[in-house]
Amino acid sequence: MIRDDFAQFIQRVRTLTGIDLTAYKRPQMERRLTSLRNKHGFPDFNSYLSALYANPRLREEFMDRITINVSEFFRNPDRWVDLAAVLRTQTGPVRAWSAACAQGEEPYTLAMVMETEVRRPYNILATDIDPRALAQARQRRFRTQQVQSVPETYRRRYFTQYGDEWELHASLARHVRFERHDLLRDPYPSSLDLIICRNVLIYFTQQAKHRVVSQFVQALKPGGILFVGSTEQFLEAHRYALRPVAPFIYQKVARE
Numbered sequence: 278m279i280r281d282d283f284a285q286f287i288q289r290v291r292t293l294t295g296i297d298l299t300a301y302k303r304p305q306m307e308r309r310l311t312s313l314r315n316k317h318g319f320p321d322f323n324s325y326l327s328a329l330y331a332n333p334r335l336r337e338e339f340m341d342r343i344t345i346n347v348s349e350f351f352r353n354p355d356r357w358v359d360l361a362a363v364l365r366t367q368t369g370p371v372r373a374w375s376a377a378c379a380q381g382e383e384p385y386t387l388a389m390v391m392e393t394e395v396r397r398p399y400n401i402l403a404t405d406i407d408p409r410a411l412a413q414a415r416q417r418r419f420r421t422q423q424v425q426s427v428p429e430t431y432r433r434r435y436f437t438q439y440g441d442e443w444e445l446h447a448s449l450a451r452h453v454r455f456e457r458h459d460l461l462r463d464p465y466p467s468s469l470d471l472i473i474c475r476n477v478l479i480y481f482t483q484q485a486k487h488r489v490v491s492q493f494v495q496a497l498k499p500g501g502i503l504f505v506g507s508t509e510q511f512l513e514a515h516r517y518a519l520r521p522v523a524p525f526i527y528q529k530v531a532r533e
């Protein structure tokens with residue numbers, strides 16, 4: 278039998294980092310990690326793993342390659358307009374969760390939308406598997422290039438510029454609480470009115486995605502909203518007791 282070097286590697290990575298790479302689509306993950314391994318000249322994953330144990334810098338680089346923290350304020354702006362419209366049809370305080378929030382662009386976007394477009398009381402739990410991304414999010418500091426997608430009026434209202442850096446106001450950030458959370462192994466919060474989880478389900482296997490979405494539905498109150506990424510719509514939403522209310526936005530069906 279051919280020894281599956283990569284399969285053994287991801288088992289051991291779980292022991293080293295706690296991250297279950299078997300739940301991520303293998304071809305992409307294997308391609309990304311093989312190119313990283315090759316860059317350092319390791320002939321196989323076994324020798325690369327020994328180096329990961331020995332060298333914290335390599336470990337950090339490895340974690341960065343796994344997590345892909347690419348994000349953007351107001352990513353797919355039309356979808357945020359739709360989300361605000363949906364939230365305006367409801368009343369009462371909003372308990373929201375931004376899951377896989379990267380450096381905070383998504384929960385901070387939501388905070389701006391809640392303040393200006395929705396105007397309901399709210400608090401946001403923002404989580405990610407990557408502690409380095411969360412540390413950056415808590416700093417509230419973004420480069421000019423990163424805030425370019427923030428509409429001018431919001432940029433003026435919610436940021437202060439210091440040279441090439443823009444600091445998001447603490448008065449907005451106080452609505453957002455950052456915590457580390459692994460969607461594949463940690464318990465989920467409950468009684469939520471809104472879950473935003475965008476551009477991470479695409480990395481998961483079908484089975485893992487099913488597990489995560491089922492847990493999201495359980496975490497939502499009846500009538501609660503699930504907002505996913507623009508490549509992540511569900512063809513069989515009704516199976517999860519979800520109904521589409523706008524593109525990439527679903528509502529948990531209330532029980533009769």
Ligand SMILES: C[S@@+](CC[C@H](N)C(=O)[O-])C[C@H]1O[C@@H](n2cnc3c(N)ncnc32)[C@H](O)[C@@H]1O
Pocket residue numbers: 343344345346347348349352376377378379380382383404405406407410458459460461474475476477506
């Ligand atoms: C491409 S970014 C998406 C960021 C943001 N949601 C957006 O759409 O702009 C993917 C994020 O998922 C996080 N992530 C990957 N696997 C995760 C897991 N198992 N649990 C929680 N977050 C995870 C990564 O650390 C990264 O910040």
